[in-house]
Amino acid sequence: MFLEKYDVIVVGAGHAGCEAAAAAANLGCKTLLVTMSLQNIAQMSCNPAVGGIAKGQIVREIDALGGYSGIVSDNTAIQFKMLNKSKGPAMWSPRVQSDRMRFSEEWRLRLESTPNLDFYQEMVSGLVERNGTIQGIKTTLGLTIYASTVVLTNGTFLNGLIHIGEKQFGGGRAGESAAYGVTEDLISFGFESGRMKTGTPPRVDGRSLDYTKMREEPGDDFPDKFSYSNETRPLTKQKLCHMTYTSDEVHNILREGFDRSPMFNGRIQSLGPRYCPSIEDKINRFADKERHQLFVEPEGWNTVEVYVNGFSTSLPEEIQFKALRSVAGFENVKFFRPGYAIEYDYFPPTQLKHTLETKLIKGLYFAGQINGTTGYEEAAAQGLMAGINAALQVKEQEPLILKRDEAYIGVLIDDLITKGTEEPYRMFTSRAEYRTLLRQDNADFRLTPKSFKIGLASEERLQRMEEKFSKSEAMVSFFKETSVTTEEANPILEMKKSSLMIQSDKMFKVFSRPQIELEDMIVFEKVKQYIEDNNLDQEIIEQAAIQVKYSGYIEKERNNADKLTRLEDIKIPEDFDYYKIKSMSIEAKQKLTKIKPVTISQASRISGVSPSDISILLIYMGR
Known part of the structure; x- marks a missing residue:
């Protein structure tokens, strides 16, 4: 058969x-x-x-x-x-x-x-x-x-x-x-x-x-x-x-x-x-x-x-x-x-x-x-x-x-x-x-x-993703480059109980305020016109709004992830003998030998492996 x-x-x-x-x-x-x-x-x-x-x-x-x-x-x-x-x-x-x-x-x-x-x-x-x-x-x-x-x-x-x-x-x-x-x-x-x-x-x-x-x-x-x-x-x-x-x-x-x-x-x-x-x-x-x-x-x-x-x-x-x-x-x-x-x-x-x-x-x-x-x-x-x-x-x-x-x-x-x-x-x-x-x-x-x-993934999928990405990034750039006057912004800021502007400022900075939501951002005539001119759908508008409102958090998290990636780049040989490291704890040796982590980053996440064990391992590997 x-x-x-x-x-x-x-x-x-x-x-x-x-x-x-x-x-x-x-x-x-x-x-x-x-x-x-x-x-x-x-x-x-x-x-x-x-x-x-x-x-x-x-x-x-x-x-x-x-x-x-x-x-x-x-x-x-x-x-x-x-x-x-x-x-x-x-x-x-x-x-x-x-x-x-x-x-x-x-x-x-x-x-x-x-x-x-x-x-x-x-x-x-x-x-x-x-x-x-x-x-x-x-x-x-x-x-x-x-x-x-x-x-x-x-x-x-x-x-x-x-x-x-x-x-x-x-x-x-x-x-x-x-x-x-x-x-x-x-x-x-x-x-x-x-x-x-x-x-x-x-x-x-x-x-x-x-x-x-x-x-x-x-x-x-x-x-x-x-x-x-x-x-x-x-x-x-x-x-x-x-x-x-x-x-x-x-x-x-x-x-x-x-x-x-x-x-x-x-x-x-x-x-x-x-x-x-x-x-x-x-x-x-x-x-x-x-x-x-x-x-x-x-x-x-x-x-x-x-x-x-x-x-x-x-x-x-x-x-x-x-x-x-x-x-x-x-x-x-x-x-x-x-x-x-x-x-x-x-x-x-x-x-x-x-x-x-x-x-x-x-x-x-x-x-x-x-x-x-x-x-x-x-x-x-x-x-x-x-x-x-x-x-x-x-x-x-x-x-x-x-x-x-x-x-x-x-x-x-x-x-x-x-x-x-x-x-x-x-x-x-x-x-x-x-x-x-x-x-x-x-x-x-x-x-x-x-x-x-x-x-x-198909080429059609990739093209659709790239179009969405470029349009949302362009909208974020629009917010960074376009100013809003006090006359335009203050009525909404007052309604939202956010401190009033004393001079014109970039939309990006205004929209980053915690009190301002997506629906507040799209009431401005300049924003409405931009959306209409570029034929933007809700998915792209929402993506751009998130990038604006949470840019600080996103950047901070990206930096933290990049630091961790450095440890991901430090590979551990598959046949590494942890028992030859005398100053490492017995529990760490046992866990590391059993799980066989591929990188230092993975080793650091194993229950029972302490930061000092990782430091010892890094020193032993010449780091």
Whole structure:
């Protein structure tokens, strides 16, 4: 059946696997995507939404690099929101509610129209390795399929175990079996493994809900979109979401099942996501809270299925049902299926290089939840980078590694490789020390040239980015060169309670004041005329406004990043013996030997390695 050797085999067709397969194939590699179910490609296993705080920035970065997540999200969105608009632009984060069925369909059709990409439906039961190099995969039917590189994106399927109350059964997702054999092979090769846990809420029948008892949660009045390309358009109509709350009564009902909760009776030993806890964990940890928010999210344009965001649980199904029926608007609720928890195998990501290739086996890459992350967006980003680097290795080209000041994706991968994780890792803006540089509005400036250079982003993408960049820079120059009189500016300054001007000044200086917003800048006749003469759209105007208002912060952060880059330039030999440095701490020697940092900068971010250890290392290397 498989007479040829593939360049890249991708195992698993979730968000990581889809991006990995698309990237490798689009880079010209003969690629095979192997999945247990072709009907469930890019399944939204948990909430039917993409983006959110920091996650929206990641989707924009995936799009800027030539990935498909942003385009698919735009084409299947039912509601759009830009979160954190009341804060500075570094915090603005796009998010869409998605049509779950359309999302999966769109991904499959897009992949099927991708050249160089083959599909095969079967369970992968093992790996073929020789002399520390990957050779291919084994399937449950006894087939061996050979490849130069293999990307594992197994999600929650590796020895997956589903829990509902005291009941437990094997499964990688509701209605789908777990995958067996791969973990055992990896352990036999010398990999260290662990267990993690995640969960999901009940799905309910929207026809049984009383929305009049809930608060409406509409989308933005003027919705944006994820993709920088012309391939998608903002929504012209949107679906309503709703919000309701738990209560003391709901909490007391839930407590009735605590003795049968796998989280509390010891059946589940592994750690779940800290920032997406189950409802039983919330009422246990935050016992002083009288209520918790529940977001009632439709699963699509035409389905009646509803996702109860905030009610993730593994309590017995009758307790789930009884408790939800005590929530306002849910008095007559009908279940489609109960919530559950799932435990699965993962492999601590300190065993990987920054390319996401394993240190133990050449040509073997890990991406997604196998690395201990949680979230569609984090998985898709890793899949994209693993697919890119697997393809570049086949083509004998330099890998693509993003730095911490270049992308949230760079922060994500560096955190995983350098620090590891013992609980499901989720991206936040606070994890990025250069978040003013890593805004959602400028991901194309940062990353499209890199993607074009390796052959993934199209020339059309690059030209569109360059046009946007030149027009926004020209508008910033216009503000720096154009003066505004006291007669023009003072009425607005007075209204904004900002000190009045006593003489004419440059627009740049006036608009840099903290009280002045974008809408204040574009009321001036000179600005209106400039926008009209140059046919500028909202995206370019907003980009220029951010550059003006936050120029001081951006410049300061850029300087800090440049200082760090100097340490990034100091490479550490791969076979460096840390134990020969007598004055370095034992912990530092152990951590550095295990993780094998590539640069001094990476070494400085390893937990347990002190600044004095780094100073000693620099002196030893002649710095």
